[in-house]
Amino acid sequence: MKIFREVLWPLVAVVAAFMIGGIIVLLIGDNPLTAFYHLIGNSFGSLHDIGYTLFLATPFIFTGLAVAVAFRAGLLNIGAEGQLYVAAFAAAWVGIKFGGTVVNIFGKEENWSWANLPALLLIPMCILAAVVAGGIWGAVPGILKARFGSHEVINTIMLNFVAIALVSYLTQYYYKIPGDPIMQTAEIGQNAQIPRISQYIPGMPDFVPLSVAVLLAIGMCVLVYIFLWKTKWGYELRAVGENPSAAEYGGISPKKQIVIAMTISGALAGMVAIGEVLGYRYRYYDGFSDGWGYLGIAVALLGRNHPLGIFLAAIFFAVLKRGEIFVDIETKYVSKDVVEVLVAVTIIFVASLQRYARR
Amino acid sequence: MNEVFSVTFLVILIFSTIRTATPLIFASLGGMFSERSGVINIALEGLMLSGAFTAAVVTYQLNNPYIGFAAGMIAGGLTAVIYALAVIRFEADQVVAGFAINILMLGFPAVISSRLYDSAGSTQQIDIAYQFPPLSKVFPFLPWPFLNDISLAAVLAFLLVPICWYVLYKTPFGLRLRAVGENPGAADSAGVNVVKLRYLAVILSGVLAAAGGAYLSIGQSSLFTRGMTAGRGFIALAALILGKWKPVPVMFACLFFGLTEALAIQLQGVVKLPSGEDIPVQFIQMIPYVLTIIVLTGFIGMSRAPKALGIAYRKEN
Numbered sequence: 001m002k003i004f005r006e007v008l009w010p011l012v013a014v015v016a017a018f019m020i021g022g023i024i025v026l027l028i029g030d031n032p033l034t035a036f037y038h039l040i041g042n043s044f045g046s047l048h049d050i051g052y053t054l055f056l057a058t059p060f061i062f063t064g065l066a067v068a069v070a071f072r073a074g075l076l077n078i079g080a081e082g083q084l085y086v087a088a089f090a091a092a093w094v095g096i097k098f099g100g101t102v103v104n105i106f107g108k109e110e111n112w113s114w115a116n117l118p119a120l121l122l123i124p125m126c127i128l129a130a131v132v133a134g135g136i137w138g139a140v141p142g143i144l145k146a147r148f149g150s151h152e153v154i155n156t157i158m159l160n161f162v163a164i165a166l167v168s169y170l171t172q173y174y175y176k177i178p179g180d181p182i183m184q185t186a187e188i189g190q191n192a193q194i195p196r197i198s199q200y201i202p203g204m205p206d207f208v209p210l211s212v213a214v215l216l217a218i219g220m221c222v223l224v225y226i227f228l229w230k231t232k233w234g235y236e237l238r239a240v241g242e243n244p245s246a247a248e249y250g251g252i253s254p255k256k257q258i259v260i261a262m263t264i265s266g267a268l269a270g271m272v273a274i275g276e277v278l279g280y281r282y283r284y285y286d287g288f289s290d291g292w293g294y295l296g297i298a299v300a301l302l303g304r305n306h307p308l309g310i311f312l313a314a315i316f317f318a319v320l321k322r323g324e325i326f327v328d329i330e331t332k333y334v335s336k337d338v339v340e341v342l343v344a345v346t347i348i349f350v351a352s353l354q355r356y357a358r359r
Numbered sequence: 360m361n362e363v364f365s366v367t368f369l370v371i372l373i374f375s376t377i378r379t380a381t382p383l384i385f386a387s388l389g390g391m392f393s394e395r396s397g398v399i400n401i402a403l404e405g406l407m408l409s410g411a412f413t414a415a416v417v418t419y420q421l422n423n424p425y426i427g428f429a430a431g432m433i434a435g436g437l438t439a440v441i442y443a444l445a446v447i448r449f450e451a452d453q454v455v456a457g458f459a460i461n462i463l464m465l466g467f468p469a470v471i472s473s474r475l476y477d478s479a480g481s482t483q484q485i486d487i488a489y490q491f492p493p494l495s496k497v498f499p500f501l502p503w504p505f506l507n508d509i510s511l512a513a514v515l516a517f518l519l520v521p522i523c524w525y526v527l528y529k530t531p532f533g534l535r536l537r538a539v540g541e542n543p544g545a546a547d548s549a550g551v552n553v554v555k556l557r558y559l560a561v562i563l564s565g566v567l568a569a570a571g572g573a574y575l576s577i578g579q580s581s582l583f584t585r586g587m588t589a590g591r592g593f594i595a596l597a598a599l600i601l602g603k604w605k606p607v608p609v610m611f612a613c614l615f616f617g618l619t620e621a622l623a624i625q626l627q628g629v630v631k632l633p634s635g636e637d638i639p640v641q642f643i644q645m646i647p648y649v650l651t652i653i654v655l656t657g658f659i660g661m662s663r664a665p666k667a668l669g670i671a672y673r674k675e676n
Contacts, residue, residue, distance in 0.1 A: 028474040154596065158652050159652070161644075165641040166641065298459075333473070337466040340466025344460070348445050348460075351445060351452050353449070354452065
């Protein structure tokens with residue numbers, strides 16, 4: 001019964017959002033059924049569709065988990081976007097500096113790296129860099145809240161703007177190949193690049209950018225579940241989220257838990273870099289995030305802050321993201337922005353139905 | 360450095376500050392009504408966007424900035440109704456629902472503008488003759504200098520400050536509003552309709568925030584672009600906290616944030632590093648955000664939020 005209720009309300013919210021979206025599509029002069037067919041009908045038809053959907057779901061899984069861990073501690077981390085930006089840059093930086101990157105500047109070769117480490121060493125280092133950078137960027141608002149009581153919502157929003165500007169500065173002035181018209185760093189070394197799934201699955205085309213990062217994302221769902229519900233640390237974190245004063249009375253320091261939760265949250269958000277930098281673009285690319293940090297809030301909410309729910313919600317959002325381009329092309333008037341409307345309305349419904357779900 | 364901080368520099372800076380503070384004042388004062396009634400308003404960004412978009416479309420279609428401005432305010436009020444229904448009627452988490460409104464107003468204007476103008480990014484350019492006017496155009500007979508540099512909207516924004524002060528502290532509505540934000544239960548037993556008052560306050564905040572957005576699209580610029588508020592709703596929220604939820608301090612907080620933005624614009628390419636190079640534009644862009652964090656962290660102890668802020672009210676039976 002409990003499971004049924006957990007699934008029912010998010011589903012009701014999604015259906016309601018599609019109904020409202022359908023009305024909007026109707027009003028602007030298109031057929032909602034065709035529009036929605038193009039929106040969700042291209043996600044699972046073939047191996048390569050499934051590959052793309054999983055590729056698009058990967059960042060949502062990480063940011064959804066990130067937001068959920070903070071949520072469980074009673075915090076709203078709106079800063080996943082900034083956290084994944086600094087993490088992506090950090091991963092690319094290590095991949096360049098220790099990956100033997102040699103760049104070609106107007107026909108002249110220049111060595112930008114300090115070393116050329118083997119993949120077995122370099123990939124974990126890049127991942128560590130992303131996790132640490134994201135974790136630090138998440139810890140800052142946590143510390144500010146624990147130490148000074150300033151609200152994490154405002155601070156994480158502000159830190160997003162700071163992170164994006166900071167990383168853009170580093171890219172433009174130090175790690176962009178001179179003459180490159182695109183705001184992106186040089187490519188990370190071969191040894192920093194993680195393998196694509198297409199290598200292992202016959203029939204999966206090479207151009208599908210799905211990398212082994214998706215396996216890590218699924219692994220993190222399991223780990224977060226174990227952490228939150230099967231360990232003492234997870235119990236303490238959730239206790240603070242449910243009732244800070246009772247937790248404090250029970251000997252748990254809410255301040256410490258706030259910092260821990262925000263650090264873990266930032267680290268999880270930072271893992272987006274693994275799929276995007278090490279597995280897809282092989283560089284930091286300015287504006288590479290499709291709002292994953294922000295949408296992570298929606299993923300966590302729709303997934304009821306539970307790893308399994310988050311996985312399903314991430315797939316749902318990936319389907320919408322995959323479909324937006326088809327809607328844009330295949331319908332006469334509907335633009336891809338209709339996805340944002342659907343997402344927003346879904347969040348409003350999920351948030352509004354929350355109190356019925358709790359009963 | 361001397362030539363940088365000349366009289367001209369200061370004069371330009373002052374007018375630039377007024378210009379950048381204007382949308383913040385509208386939005387902050389709007390947020391004040393909502394938060395004073397106990398409803399967090401992180402949706403300011405989205406409410407501003409709804410006003411900016413509607414004002415740009417209506418002004419372009421009708422060639423009348425006044426109707427456009429009013430339409431923007433109405434759109435903000437209607438958007439706020441959605442938010443109010445979610446957080447008051449259905450007791451949705453206020454930060455989450457507010458955030459959803461912000462996402463909605465990223466996507467929805469783009470859906471409509473791509474249908475109307477075949478451009479998802481922006482609306483059509485409004486002719487300069489139909490943009491929200493500077494004072495020199497409203498009062499062409501006044502001989503004063505600088506009237507060309509001050510928008511009618513700026514005057515409205517600064518006039519709103521004493522008006523809001525009066526409403527908040529000298530009217531029965533204001534008294535009830537403050538009571539509801541501090542102790543809704545007590546206000547209820549004293550015969551105040553808590554729910555109705557909160558609806559009114561949230562809708563009012565939508566109307567005012569949208570006015571700020573409308574000024575951005577048809578006054579400061581000449582068209583709406585996707586997400587054009589670029590975080591101003593959040594800065595307005597920070598100004599509200601910094602200004603302790605009181606009209607006059609809120610105005611000064613908005614001027615402060617406006618000054619940082621104006622400085623950021625004006626210092627670009629003017630002030631050099633000791634090495635003679637330009638200060639990277641990214642660092643100048645960071646100023647308002649870093650200052651917000653520092654200021655809010657440093658002053659938070661002196662700022663006390665309305666007691667019932669963020670808590671849904673359910674009548675006990």
